[in-house]
Amino acid sequence: MGNKRLGTQTVQLGTPPVILGTAAIVGSKEGDGPLKDYFDMVVSDSMWGKDSWEKAESKFQMETVKRALTNTGLKPYDMDYVLGGDLLNQCCGTSYGIRELQIPFLGLYGACSTMALTLSVGAMLIDGGFADKLAAVTSSHFCSAERQFRFPLEYGGQRPPTAQWTVTGSGCAILGAAGSGPRVEQVTNGKIVDMGITDANNMGAAMAPAAADTLAAHFKDTNKQPSDYDLILTGDLGSVGSSILMDMMAEKGYDISKNHNDCGLMMFDLERQDVHAGGSGCGCSAATLCGCIYQQLQKGALHRVLFAATGALMSTTLVQQGESIPGIAHAVCITA
């Protein structure tokens, strides 16, 4: 078997599972951003022919899984599991999105950290011999997320500078026990970290401490340094959270300034696209990883990536009751 636990939070996979293929489908604003050439499809209609944003998000997720299967030459019945989740209440983007595929379904919830959560749990299930192939998927949609978490879009509220722009899009990775492609070598699942942030328009600050906690645990557990990676990719801290993360990591003795980037900063041109502190949402890190990063790993432009997706486990109900926003980050080491 060969897998083993490293330190307190990290697992070394004995036979690192392979990312056999991916797909990323995004909306028009994302398709107009710096990563536009990496997506499988850009959908100009935010409703994608449906009569609600929620149904459109479900379609994003279903079509992304289907495209990932097409890209890998596989069928739904080749999948032992689909692991998925999203931001919508009751994770309905996923459950309504994948119901027709008829694949055993493990629902996961990690808010915007969901892509790393599905990859980490999926990699363990494959390495443990419980699955031969599986799909890991998540999504978000600007319109469905805004109205659920903040304000009705019709209200036209001003967004503060710390606000991030929820990405409309979905990413799916097909993991397999054998084959060629980038491999998931190690996973570090995070603890909940809550530093008392109560502003639903400052997710970056709420999540940065969790990212720092998980990254530091990963480096400590594996005896690695930030320089062991070509890229340390958080998602989605945006500009505010990334800056806080840099400071917190420096305090912990790790300089990640040379090789850190954030999916929320990569997805949009912050100046030109008027997204304030950057992108966010499960679909942001999912589409960035399954589009740009996967292709860079495939063609050798990247070799070792630490993908640390971050989630704000925010409940609108509890925030209205004065509670703070718990953060979490899950990290996955992917090598070409």
Add this chain to the structure above:
Amino acid sequence: MGNKRLGTQTVQLGTPPVILGTAAIVGSKEGDGPLKDYFDMVVSDSMWGKDSWEKAESKFQMETVKRALTNTGLKPYDMDYVLGGDLLNQCCGTSYGIRELQIPFLGLYGACSTMALTLSVGAMLIDGGFADKLAAVTSSHFCSAERQFRFPLEYGGQRPPTAQWTVTGSGCAILGAAGSGPRVEQVTNGKIVDMGITDANNMGAAMAPAAADTLAAHFKDTNKQPSDYDLILTGDLGSVGSSILMDMMAEKGYDISKNHNDCGLMMFDLERQDVHAGGSGCGCSAATLCGCIYQQLQKGALHRVLFAATGALMSTTLVQQGESIPGIAHAVCITA
């Protein structure tokens, strides 16, 4: 290792993980029901000293994990993971409930099937060597669930006969790689099954087809018959869903009438306690399993239990948009 996949949906665990101990804490109505002698604690105040039902539900979950740790003589730092989820939006019962424990957290969402989902994924993580010990937990609360999914309690709406009563309570099981106690031998994770039910007051009918699908897959994958179990325990179909399940299983050629019971029927005295079609909610199957069933397995009154928790992956938003309610069921074979 010795684990292997059986058929299309089932996993045989090579070294079946042990349920080292459990805890179940419930509210006063549950503590007045037929299972009252099996709970670790009955809390008479539905707010449990907090200022909201959601915060009370979080406290139920935190205290239940703590009690399960006490019952097993373990500490939070002995846990490699906590796997948890609940019915509340963003699974906030769990994230706010367990944040202070500082255990790496894998959030799962399966609606009322969550206890079986956490047990099945947890058992695979342990058998795969990725964890030595972990906690599997879930909860529900009548008041927080009613107002989120149906009507404000103050409205005092009439409940139709098919309605179920969301259990206030939480159950937690501590799984370990070694030790003595009942073992998780096999797991069968379900597919999403949606037969078009749109009535949020008829969860039993929405979930029964999923239960039938998963149970039939389990029997087929393992070459077992219903008679191989002392107890086939669904949760939470209530009286309406249980009756539908019985018919659907008979159509598939399986007679489960002799050894089937349902957590929603066990939790309450349906006549005396005015709960219409029975109990429901993540906490119903969790507290039934972690209270009554675990103790019966421990003392030899039960030997082989198939625990098939069912979930209605209902989104209030999508049901309002005319969508139907997808169901899912996850099954876990537990032997003394």
